Amino acid sequence: MSSDNPRFATPSALEGAAVDAAILTRHSMRAYLPRPVERPVIEDLLRVASFAPSGTNTQPWQVHVLTGAAKARLSDRITAAYLDPAQNAAHQEEYAYYxxxxxxxxxDRRRKVGWDLYGLLDIAKTDKARMQQQHGRNxxxxxxxxxxIFSIDRVMQQGSWxxxxxxxxxxxxxxxxxxxxxxPQAAFTQFHRLIADELQFAPEQMLVCGMALGYADPQAIENSLVTERVPVAEFTRFYE
Incomplete structure (x- = not known):
């Protein structure tokens, strides 16, 4: 095998720093600019992502990309159900995320990130209406x-997840x-039946989650939220 095969090459310091920067600057952004993302960019992004490892190369992911009117239709259907107490109560998650x-x-971590976000948005702990409104933005x-929107075949098990x-x-x-x-948005899982209907899922398809993608609004206060990370020493044991 040739020694110049890129699979075995040691990344340069610049390349390594670029990977680290992409990971370290990934944050969940909750406000976006109206600037569109061109389809070739989305396709290339998904092509690169598809090189993720999977057990025996099963590649269990199925992706549904929504823009424009298609995205608006799905959002409108879910929002209407979310805001109607009777409809909301009729929709339950298909699997337990939490x-x-x-x-x-x-x-403790869950509560902290929630109150940190609400604090930035000036939402008081007793302001249930604004909490509902903010959650609805999902x-x-x-x-x-x-x-x-991401789905998976129902026959796949925990390893594929x-x-x-x-x-x-x-x-x-x-x-x-x-x-x-x-x-990334687990909030969509409550409305899996609406999503399956709108996107015409086959019966064997199961909703995994949703995800917003775009250019983040740097002026939006909610995008200034930075979640804390536990030090390596707190979650790691070394054995020699």
């Missing part, structure tokens, strides 16, 4: 020009390499 019983430190993809996470991370990192931002 634990049924929370414990520390996870519940279903508009936070005004991003591109909405991504791990593979899917690596694919999603690749999308978010590749987006940063192109000056774009994202926000």
């Amino acid at each position: 634990p049924e019983q929370w414990k520390s430190p996870y519940i 279903y508009e993809f936070f005004d991003a020009p591109v909405g991504l 791990l593979d899917y996470g690596m694919f999603l991370q690749n999308i978010m990192v590749a987006a940063r390499a192109r000056g774009l931002h994202t926000c």
